[in-house]
Amino acid sequence: MAVMNDAVFAATTQIAHKDALAVRNAFLKYDLDEQAQLLVKMPVSDALAMLHECPLRHVQILLDRLNELKQEVRARQIASGLGLISSEAEPTGHYLENSVFNHVKERIGWIVGLALMGIVSGLIISHYEDTLSQLVLLAIYMPVIAAAGGNTGSQAATLVVRALAMEEVKSRDWLAVLWKEFRVAMVIAISLAAVIIGRVIFFSGDVVLPVGMTLDSIALAIGIAIAIQVVISTTIGGVLPMIARALNLDPAVLVSPVLASMVDITGMMIYFTTVNWMLGLGH
Numbered sequence: 001m002a003v004m005n006d007a008v009f010a011a012t013t014q015i016a017h018k019d020a021l022a023v024r025n026a027f028l029k030y031d032l033d034e035q036a037q038l039l040v041k042m043p044v045s046d047a048l049a050m051l052h053e054c055p056l057r058h059v060q061i062l063l064d065r066l067n068e069l070k071q072e073v074r075a076r077q078i079a080s081g082l083g084l085i086s087s088e089a090e091p092t093g094h095y096l097e098n099s100v101f102n103h104v105k106e107r108i109g110w111i112v113g114l115a116l117m118g119i120v121s122g123l124i125i126s127h128y129e130d131t132l133s134q135l136v137l138l139a140i141y142m143p144v145i146a147a148a149g150g151n152t153g154s155q156a157a158t159l160v161v162r163a164l165a166m167e168e169v170k171s172r173d174w175l176a177v178l179w180k181e182f183r184v185a186m187v188i189a190i191s192l193a194a195v196i197i198g199r200v201i202f203f204s205g206d207v208v209l210p211v212g213m214t215l216d217s218i219a220l221a222i223g224i225a226i227a228i229q230v231v232i233s234t235t236i237g238g239v240l241p242m243i244a245r246a247l248n249l250d251p252a253v254l255v256s257p258v259l260a261s262m263v264d265i266t267g268m269m270i271y272f273t274t275v276n277w278m279l280g281l282g283h
Helices: 006-011 017-027 032-041 044-051 056-068 072-081 100-117 119-127 129-134 142-165 171-203 215-246 251-279
Strands: none
Touching: 017 044, 032 056, 032 072, 044 072, 056 072, 072 142, 119 129, 119 251, 129 251, 142 171, 142 215, 142 251, 171 215, 215 251
């Protein structure tokens, strides 16, 4: 391999958008192996800025070459940053060229294991049958709990996975990520709780309530339960990818199914525990 010009490395530091074309032109002067070695050594953010100016076909060839050089992690970081893949869960190589068995092998372990964990959600619901029988209105908002936790947790996880791929954060930054996601979650939780409380108060007036219970108190209990679930799901979603990376696991393979199962289980526990405590049900 020819000796690479040090000027290329200097030019790739802190690439401004206006310089991306010039850097690309210098980069393309090297052969494919040299280009792949440069991509391994460059900061991911700089590599992405430059590759945005390269033909898509050439980028795909470079990614294949990185995989051949056993640089799968860097190839996935670049592909994810360029929006060429939406998940790191797929096996390396082209989607259509990988066998069905390879795809199944990559996915089935977590899916089967976490599907069995889903039984826990059913057990929790069955445990609180008395609560639901006393106040049927609670059943209407059970899907809201699951959806709110799943959506906010997935948003946080997606942003952190992308930040990890772009090398904007490291696993050691988990405390800073936790604090940031907690603050974001608090704002979202308060906003969503206010919406749900209003929804219960203004659109549930025809529901028959147990003696001594008001619609306002029920709305407040449901709103607080949803707020707690959003805070917990968002913070877990933000930290889970970093835990996966620290354990040398693929964040995208781990995060989505684990988060979904955790949200289902914690959501039901939080929901029924909160409304039981605030409304005095299930006694």
